[in-house]
Amino acid sequence: MPAEQLVAEMVPPPRFDGVRFSTYIPDPQQPSQTEAVRVLSAFADGLGRGATAAGSGRKRWFRREPKAAAPAGPRGVYLDGGYGVGKTHLLASLWHAAPAAPERKAFGTFVELTNLVGALGFQQTVKTLSGHQLLCIDEFELDDPGDTVLVSSLLARLVEHGVALAATSNTLPGKLGEGRFAAADFLREIQGLSAHFRALRIDGEDYRHRGLPEAPKPFTDDEVTRAAYATPGAALDDFPSLLEHLSTVHPSRYGALVRDVAAVCLTDVSAVPDQSTALRLVVLADRLYDREIPVLASGVPFDRLFSEEMLKGGYRKKYFRAISRLTALARDAEGLLRA
Incomplete structure (x- = not known):
């Protein structure tokens, strides 16, 4: 399949077609859930302002514009919490709220992202995703050292091109891989991954069983x-x-x-x-x-x-x-x- 078609299919799954920040119902006993909606809404608004700034001004013919410097600090948000607290709902809501056209934002699971690299190759994946405004990665977990090095390198390259990142996981970014392989041997890569994200903790019980x-x-x-x-x-x-x-x-x-x-x-x-x-x-x-x-x-x-x-x-x-x-x-x- 052409690279464009593979990436075009990276959209929120049918269950999350209609979700928005307004349809997320925070547990009143868990203020972190309300805070997550606020932070992510602001993050989406920031993407819009960045896009406006990038597109403003008159075209200067025959003059090369200097390449924008990579933003300082984290270039993404990382939703950490237990299963069933609505992380995927919020991630899909961010995808829908991002002002870019659908072809300039991608949504997929961590497994789907690594499979994309396997299908296209590393350089072609960077080339295909580097023009995106936002990359959303659901169920972010590192199960082996190869994935650690691969994803660390991929995200670093995408951040250099100005791509914003958002991810969900049940594991804090600094703890990825822990208990599954010798994470200490790959500490540099794992720390490099966590540097791209602002971690946002979401507390609560599994909504799928709340009151059922x-x-x-x-x-x-x-x-x-x-x-x-x-x-x-x-x-x-x-x-x-x-x-x-x-x-x-x-x-x-x-x-x-x-x-x-x-x-x-x-x-x-x-x-x-x-x-x-x-x-x-x-x-x-x-x-x-x-x-x-x-x-x-x-x-x-x-x-x-x-x-x-x-x-x-x-x-x-x-x-x-x-x-x-x-x-x-x-x-x-x-x-x-x-x-």
């Missing part, structure tokens, strides 16, 4: 199968077979995998056997949640997908996010049985 009843219990294989056949566009899969299939598909293609799927019906859901499988399932859960695809399942409850060891390890925040999102999608799926 417990997650629905799994259904029987027969109930799931009947609902799948009664729902146009639904997919019906045996969970172990699905996990095996995911190992043959690159995670960057999981979005395409669920395209045009109206509902995902799973039988025989069981605890995932290993960390690699678990991380693939996390990516699939994110893509299902982005696209608001309900998940109806039999077998073990979603809060028993990951072992205690996994939930205490370096990827624990990813696993808790996946449990939270799959539980929300399971609630959405209850209507399939009623129908």
